[in-house]
Amino acid sequence: MGGGSVGGQAGTVPSFRVWAVGGMPEVRDGDDLAKLIAAAEPGLADGDVLLVTSKIVSKAEGRIVEAADREAAIDAETVRVVARRGTLRIVENRQGLVMAAAGVDASNTPAGTVLLLPEDPDASARTIRDGLRDALGVEVGVVVTDTFGRPWRNGLTDVAIGAAGVRVLDDLRGGTDAHGHPLSATIVATADELASAGDLVKGKAEGLPVAVVRGLSHVVASDDGPGARALVRSAADDMFRLGTSEAVREAVTLRRTVREFSDEPVDPGAVRRAVAAAVTAPAPHHTTPWRFVLLESAGARTRLLDAMREAWIEDLRRDGKSEESIAKRVRRGDVLRNAPYLVVPCLVMDGSHTYGDERRDTAEREMFVVAAGAGVQNFLVALAGERLGSAWVSSTMFCRDVVREVLSLPSSWDPLGAVAVGHGVGVPRERGAREAEAFLTVR
Structure with missing residues (x-):
């Protein structure tokens, strides 16, 4: 999959590739995700971005819990109810994310259990990044993704809930557009855009939990960076904090x-x-x-x-x-x-x-x-x-x-x-x- 510039300007046309990683085994509690990914995708190179579905991160970290009642599990993960309509709840969870059902997932888990989000998705991304560096000697960015609904928009998309080595936000304020107009409010959620690109090839039901983006090395940082936590809007700046x-x-x-x-x-x-x-x-x-x-x-x-x-x-x-x-x-x-x-x-x-x-x-x-x-x-x-x-x-x-x-x-x-x-x-x-x-x- 590639992307190009707008307007037909002469010169190199920007592009990137994104593909799903095949051959990943069923992930279980205690598995080393970096080693599993390294074995399945030996072609990783410096500057690649690895997109990892949160579900396999949670499984590897033992975040499957016994819960006969999913609602009780949602209660335990909720710190604030944002909106409620019938049985649907949009809440802020213990990771600071605002999402449906606190991210508690009852699909693709054994009966009587639910899957919680990683305890600290940014830390999970750092662990995978460090593990790939040790296993393959590559410097890559890692984004842990999860599926979100969005206010005012139908449909679901993947967003970044954890990140390491990725410039999660691209602050364009102070620059100008192609017509010389100043950019005063433009901050691009780069990590979310990467997550969505990966979702196009991973899919929701194809059993492909990992994807790779190549050709966007400028978004990969030398250090771990602030993580996806930087994407979460503060309470003071949130105009739509409640239903x-x-x-x-x-x-x-x-x-x-x-x-x-x-x-x-x-x-x-x-x-x-x-x-x-x-x-x-x-x-x-x-x-x-x-x-x-x-x-x-x-x-x-x-x-x-x-x-x-x-x-x-x-x-x-x-x-x-x-x-x-x-x-x-x-x-x-x-x-x-x-x-x-x-x-x-x-x-x-x-x-x-x-x-x-x-x-x-x-x-x-x-x-x-x-x-x-x-x-x-x-x-x-x-x-x-x-x-x-x-x-x-x-x-x-x-x-x-x-x-x-x-x-x-x-x-x-x-x-x-x-x-x-x-x-x-x-x-x-x-x-x-x-x-x-x-x-x-x-x-």
């Missing part, structure tokens, strides 16, 4: 009350997206009982907080609190003053019914309050999903007239506290464990 339902659950879990914020500015667009999530909350009579006042300017925040502070102090003095106690309580409100962004959620009763009966009128208002609270919860969770910290503080509820006056709000808007928004400083404290059963009553 839909898992993302919602994680956002709920991530939501913490943050009381200390950095100076990093808040993206107003992120807050507006959170408001868009907030107003999807359920509400009575097809109403929209929420309004969100966004205090984006420092002047607006200062005017509101100064007026609220004076009202708060006056209330505390009427309660007979000492000046020392008042000062301490006022300092507790600094979470709002220190935040780079404030939001004042408000309740409106537009569309509510009046019954002329105190019991029913009270219940009607309570319905709207509950709906407004649901909107605020949606808002807080959506902020967490935007990686913004927040603190919902009830202070505006104790001086609603002051808030309405300072912010020029209609008299029918009832402030429901204030939400401090920003980028939290440090790692939030772990939330104390709460067992759901403690809050359940079943009839």
Whole structure:
């Protein structure tokens, strides 16, 4: 199999060959893969790349385990569920790979057993590379491959899960294309491309677990290199880290009350997206009982907080609190003053019914309050999903007239506290464990 350049330029046309290695025996626990490959493919030369299916690596390393229940084996290999649909699970496994069923394979293994991925695929590749150097005196690259599905694309392909002596990534950033345009984001996953090329000749059912690529010696490195681990995107850079339902659950879990914020500015667009999530909350009579006042300017925040502070102090003095106690309580409100962004959620009763009966009128208002609270919860969770910290503080509820006056709000808007928004400083404290059963009553 060969490959060529594009555009018909004069000169040597780049090409390579790829072929499957025949004559490989059934691999068993304890076998030396390098010796088996050396015996089957004596023609290996410096600069070749060897592509080895992970299944035979796992067999040689004794990764066949007793497992009457494959799901239990998947559980044991899983560190994080990315997405779930029915019995299918996409998970992050103990090797850091995100894939279906944690890479646990129940095919081509004895009944009652499953095959796990190599414990450390990069180390496995290094061992094979060293063994071939010792056996044949050649310097080759080694890629351990496995089959992956891909988001947004149908079908399976082989990718690199382990590598040694291969430049797994080709960073073209800083260069230019054929028309002189700068390349600012192009990083080629060379090891994955090699794995896919090998899969074309190995196949999925032909019993050919090893392939060789020749003619691409420029991708073979003198040292072992970083391995295929360098191909795994970090959590911070992964925009698609979770499936839909898992993302919602994680956002709920991530939501913490943050009381200390950095100076990093808040993206107003992120807050507006959170408001868009907030107003999807359920509400009575097809109403929209929420309004969100966004205090984006420092002047607006200062005017509101100064007026609220004076009202708060006056209330505390009427309660007979000492000046020392008042000062301490006022300092507790600094979470709002220190935040780079404030939001004042408000309740409106537009569309509510009046019954002329105190019991029913009270219940009607309570319905709207509950709906407004649901909107605020949606808002807080959506902020967490935007990686913004927040603190919902009830202070505006104790001086609603002051808030309405300072912010020029209609008299029918009832402030429901204030939400401090920003980028939290440090790692939030772990939330104390709460067992759901403690809050359940079943009839």
